[in-house]
Amino acid sequence: MDFQVHEHDVIVIGAGGAGLRAAIEASAAGVSVGLVCKSLLGKAHTVMAEGGIAAALANVDNRDNWKVHFADTMRGGQYVNNWRMAQLHAMEAPDRVRELEAWGAVFDRTPDGKILQRNFGGHKYPRLAHVGDRTGLELIRTLQDHGIHKGIQVYMERTVVRLLLDAGRVSGALAYDRERGRFTVFKAKAVILACGGIGKAYKITSNSWECTGDGHTLAYDAGAEWIDMEFVQFHPTGMIWPPSVRGILVTEGVRGEGGVLRNKEGKRFMFGDIPDSYKPQTAKDEEEGFNYVLGDKNANRPPELLTRDHVARCIVREAREGRGSPHGGVFLELQTFAEWYGKKKPGFKAEEHWKKKLPSMYHQFKELGGLDITKEPMEVGPTTHYMMGGVRVDSDTQMSRVPGLFACGECAAGINGANRLGGNSLSDLLVLGKLAGEHAAKFVKAHPAVNTPNDQIEDAAKWALAPFDRPPAENPYQVMHDLQDMMQDLVGIVRKEDEMVRALDGLEKLKARAARCHVAGHREYNPGWHTAIDLHNLLAVSEGITRAAILRKESRGAQFRDDYPTKNTREFGRVNTIQWKAADGSMQIKLEPIAPMPQELKDAIAAEGGGKLPEELV
Amino acid sequence: MGQVTLKVWRGNSESGQFQEYTAEAGEGMVVLDAVHQVQATQAPDLACRWNCKAGKCGSCSAEINGKPRLMCMTRLDDLPPGEVITVEPMRTFPLMKDLVTDVGWNYEVKKQIAPFAPRKADHRDGTWKMHQDDADRVQEFRKCIECYLCQDVCHVLRDHHKHDQFVGPRFLVHLAQVEMNPLDTGDRIADTKNKHGIGYCNITKCCTNVCPEGITITDNAIIPLKERVVDEHYDPVMMLLRLVLPKKKSGQRSAVSGQETHG
Numbered sequence: 117m118d119f120q121v122h123e124h125d126v127i128v129i130g131a132g133g134a135g136l137r138a139a140i141e142a143s144a145a146g147v148s149v150g151l152v153c154k155s156l157l158g159k160a161h162t163v164m165a166e167g168g169i170a171a172a173l174a175n176v177d178n179r180d181n182w183k184v185h186f187a188d189t190m191r192g193g194q195y196v197n198n199w200r201m202a203q204l205h206a207m208e209a210p211d212r213v214r215e216l217e218a219w220g221a222v223f224d225r226t227p228d229g230k231i232l233q234r235n236f237g238g239h240k241y242p243r244l245a246h247v248g249d250r251t252g253l254e255l256i257r258t259l260q261d262h263g264i265h266k267g268i269q270v271y272m273e274r275t276v277v278r279l280l281l282d283a284g285r286v287s288g289a290l291a292y293d294r295e296r297g298r299f300t301v302f303k304a305k306a307v308i309l310a311c312g313g314i315g316k317a318y319k320i321t322s323n324s325w326e327c328t329g330d331g332h333t334l335a336y337d338a339g340a341e342w343i344d345m346e347f348v349q350f351h352p353t354g355m356i357w358p359p360s361v362r363g364i365l366v367t368e369g370v371r372g373e374g375g376v377l378r379n380k381e382g383k384r385f386m387f388g389d390i391p392d393s394y395k396p397q398t399a400k401d402e403e404e405g406f407n408y409v410l411g412d413k414n415a416n417r418p419p420e421l422l423t424r425d426h427v428a429r430c431i432v433r434e435a436r437e438g439r440g441s442p443h444g445g446v447f448l449e450l451q452t453f454a455e456w457y458g459k460k461k462p463g464f465k466a467e468e469h470w471k472k473k474l475p476s477m478y479h480q481f482k483e484l485g486g487l488d489i490t491k492e493p494m495e496v497g498p499t500t501h502y503m504m505g506g507v508r509v510d511s512d513t514q515m516s517r518v519p520g521l522f523a524c525g526e527c528a529a530g531i532n533g534a535n536r537l538g539g540n541s542l543s544d545l546l547v548l549g550k551l552a553g554e555h556a557a558k559f560v561k562a563h564p565a566v567n568t569p570n571d572q573i574e575d576a577a578k579w580a581l582a583p584f585d586r587p588p589a590e591n592p593y594q595v596m597h598d599l600q601d602m603m604q605d606l607v608g609i610v611r612k613e614d615e616m617v618r619a620l621d622g623l624e625k626l627k628a629r630a631a632r633c634h635v636a637g638h639r640e641y642n643p644g645w646h647t648a649i650d651l652h653n654l655l656a657v658s659e660g661i662t663r664a665a666i667l668r669k670e671s672r673g674a675q676f677r678d679d680y681p682t683k684n685t686r687e688f689g690r691v692n693t694i695q696w697k698a699a700d701g702s703m704q705i706k707l708e709p710i711a712p713m714p715q716e717l718k719d720a721i722a723a724e725g726g727g728k729l730p731e732e733l734v
Numbered sequence: 735m736g737q738v739t740l741k742v743w744r745g746n747s748e749s750g751q752f753q754e755y756t757a758e759a760g761e762g763m764v765v766l767d768a769v770h771q772v773q774a775t776q777a778p779d780l781a782c783r784w785n786c787k788a789g790k791c792g793s794c795s796a797e798i799n800g801k802p803r804l805m806c807m808t809r810l811d812d813l814p815p816g817e818v819i820t821v822e823p824m825r826t827f828p829l830m831k832d833l834v835t836d837v838g839w840n841y842e843v844k845k846q847i848a849p850f851a852p853r854k855a856d857h858r859d860g861t862w863k864m865h866q867d868d869a870d871r872v873q874e875f876r877k878c879i880e881c882y883l884c885q886d887v888c889h890v891l892r893d894h895h896k897h898d899q900f901v902g903p904r905f906l907v908h909l910a911q912v913e914m915n916p917l918d919t920g921d922r923i924a925d926t927k928n929k930h931g932i933g934y935c936n937i938t939k940c941c942t943n944v945c946p947e948g949i950t951i952t953d954n955a956i957i958p959l960k961e962r963v964v965d966e967h968y969d970p971v972m973m974l975l976r977l978v979l980p981k982k983k984s985g986q987r988s989a990v991s992g993q994e995t996h997g
């Protein structure tokens with residue numbers, strides 16, 4: 117077979133926020149960098165992020181600092197996070213945001229001309245630097261426009277199908293290009309995975325076609341471990357009507373700006389279900405909640421801004437118990453706030469206000485839903501949004517257990533524990549992306565060259581082409597749809613042992629069907645073929661999620677078990693699930709204790725908990 | 735809603751033709767949904783680009799009934815009922831396959847534009863003071879999703895193929911964005927005229943009319959840039975335009991000397 121060959125010191129796979137930031141850093145360290153991505157540059161999923169980047173800049177509330185951000189992140193993650201990553205993240209996020217400004221980002225401003233910050237679920241203070249509700253676009257464009265002048269070689273519309281290894285060390289990757297379907301061998305001394313999420317394992321998702329768990333699976337196949345795979349974040353508010361837009365995100369910013377959730381009886385149900393650990397920080401009534409939205413430092417947050425896992429479950433409950441909206445969700449409306457504010461501030465123009473604060477939401481509902489959010493309530497419901505679990509990496513270097521293989525961004529894991537706070541992903545991409553780039557460059561300088569063995573290359577290419585040679589049996593689209601339906605039904609927001617055991621069985625059958633997938637046509641830009649290849653990754657991560665969810669017999673953060681509806685901290689509050697591939701190809705799993713937390717960090721958490729430590733940490 | 739008939743361009747760089755497909759139209763469906771349906775049921779090798787399906791990434795650009803639009807933001811029920819819908823690739827760029835074009839030229843053009851170069855930070859923590867009013871102007875340009883629909887429609891590129899002399903409206907917006915950033919110290923005005931070919935634009939406003947982000951490309955980006963150029967160089971279109979444009983009100987920030995806002 118014919119292969120194009122490109123050689124770099126470092127290959128970064130993925131050009132979202134994490135990959136771009138890593139590439140910039142590695143390149144700044146003086147090594148040669150190749151950046152590979154499935155789409156065009158600037159189109160990665162990061163572009164869709166809306167609400168903002170979390171960083172304790174303390175521009176809006178000067179009581180904020182990294183320790184509070186750290187404590188918020190740990191509480192959001194229910195204390196099974198990697199505390200060291202959470203610490204580095206909270207400490208360095210402000211510098212990473214400021215750096216974006218130096219590279220040309222133009223954030224919304226405070227009245228005194230600083231970077232403005234907004235409220236978001238689970239963050240004690242207004243902490244999210246943002247640009248209206250298109251922060252992801254600002255982030256990716258800034259990194260892109262900065263990066264293109266730094267000598268990084270970009271390879272667009274190429275999909276990596278396998279990592280290459282030389283005696284256990286990573287040595288490159290094999291990719292096909294969409295245009296011609298030809299193969300490229302990327303040779304490298306270090307590889308950084310920044311491939312994003314897994315949303316396409318589910319039927320209803322806010323994620324794009326790219327999010328098929330490639331980074332997760334490439335690492336797994338190469339011998340790396342996974343951590344926390346049971347924790348899949350279902351965002352409480354996705355669009356649910358019309359059907360063609362089902363799953364598209366309605367940013368948390370809507371609630372951050374005063375949006376209120378109601379059931380079909382008009383009841384603001386979130387006030388009826390506030391977890392004890394959040395009671396002291398939640399508003400007693402509507403007035404206080406709205407004052408918080410306006411920035412009153414003495415007011416507490418409205419209950420709509422509780423963590424995502426909790427709000428999502430409340431919505432599911434309302435719908436299941438027959439109090440939902442016509443299409444199986446609940447209502448999210450801006451009118452109550454506007455009316456209240458209008459009374460306080462004569463001359464307040466609701467329509468103008470919302471168009472300025474939430475321009476792309478206004479646009480999205482107007483164009484796609486035929487609805488004016490300044491006048492009518494939206495219908496919303498949970499959507500698969502973010503993967504907390506992924507490649508297990510060292511907290512200070514982002515290297516996996518495979519030498520030379522690094523991971524960052526959504527496909528890496530640890531920082532978020534059982535649930536990610538909104539805004540913590542974009543900051544994670546920047547902080548840990550930079551770290552990955554820095555340490556990959558160091559690794560390259562300290563290690564000799566490696567080989568890309570021909571037999572591995574041939575084998576991977578043959579595997580990728582197999583669907584063309586098979587007799588017509590299974591349609592890859594159909595197999596993918598069936599997988600998505602099954603994961604949605606059996607391993608979704610509310611989980612049960614027997615359903616998940618059925619899912620494991622279903623996965624075996626789907627694997628067998630995937631092995632019989634056939635594609636017609638040629639290798640040029642053939643989405644049917646690409647889907648057949650993606651199936652391998654989707655099936656692997658689906659199995660990982662299911663097995664980890666079965667093993668964690670408790671409800672914590674994003675994992676809700678109907679058969680174990682409460683936390684069981686004694687057994688599961690101080691451990692992570694770890695998964696890896698055995699020599700015979702089967703998936704292995706174990707529980708591993710979390711390293712003890714240093715006193716300084718415990719103090720930071722206690723300071724936010726009225727002097728008390730949560731059970732997980734005592 | 736019943737069925738819709740789509741005429742989709744199928745072909746590659748050498749040859750191609752329209753092919754008819756029917757799709758089942760459901761409530762709220764957009765053209766991209768119909769294309770996906772065709773892909774899943776009738777033509778698995780039909781090539782098209784998309785990512786976000788929400789008008790945010792600028793991947794799914796095409797010409798729908800002859801008009802440059804995003805497929806994911808064009809609702810079937812907004813098109814004339816009962817009529818065949820034509821979907822074809824952007825014609826200004828070389829065709830790769832079906833609805834996918836080679837937009838690589840745009841990436842090369844951007845590299846030629848001098849990057850943002852901020853003045854020394856105002857504060858010790860490396861940050862600057864910038865007011866929302868100043869941010870507003872730049873933020874309009876930074877909304878660009880790089881769909882290249884404006885490039886597709888601009889006659890200088892589409893009909894006159896001046897790709898090597900004219901950067902096109904997208905990159906005039908990009909230039910305006912860096913030039914008008916109050917923190918920037920670079921000077922790209924000579925380049926804007928000589929290298930980036932702003933003189934080719936004769937302000938037809940076709941680009942503004944197709945921009946899905948509603949950026950007022952011509953009035954807010956191109957004309958102020960032309961004004962800056964004309965201060966330093968000769969631009970015949972701008973000379974004429976100056977005769978007919980209303981004089982600036984006093985007190986209004988001058989686009990020509992954006993420097994004022996730097997303080």
Ligand SMILES: Cc1cc2nc3c(=O)[nH]c(=O)nc-3n(C[C@H](O)[C@H](O)[C@H](O)COP(=O)(O)OP(=O)(O)OC[C@H]3O[C@@H](n4cnc5c(N)ncnc54)[C@H](O)[C@@H]3O)c2cc1C
Binds near residue numbers: 162163165170323
């Ligand atoms: C609608 C929406 C809104 C969000 N809003 C926010 C927010 O406001 N704040 C926040 O913090 N987070 C937000 N998130 C989450 C956040 O956007 C993502 O977690 C984050 O952008 C992921 O970035 P990444 O760099 O890890 O990956 P991505 O941006 O997903 O990029 C992945 C890259 O990997 C490439 N790739 C994947 N597989 C392969 C392969 N096999 N070969 C080659 N390349 C490959 C892709 O082409 C792409 O370039 C939001 C998410 C969504 C969906």
Ligand code: SF4
Binds near residue numbers: 889934939942952
């Ligand atoms: S206004 Fe200028 S840039 Fe825009 S389409 Fe017309 S000629 Fe092209």
Ligand code: SF4
Binds near residue numbers: 884
């Ligand atoms: S300026 Fe508008 S039309 Fe042109 S590329 Fe940007 S978003 Fe698209």
Ligand code: FES
Binds near residue numbers: 784786804805
């Ligand atoms: S798919 Fe992103 S703009 Fe249409």
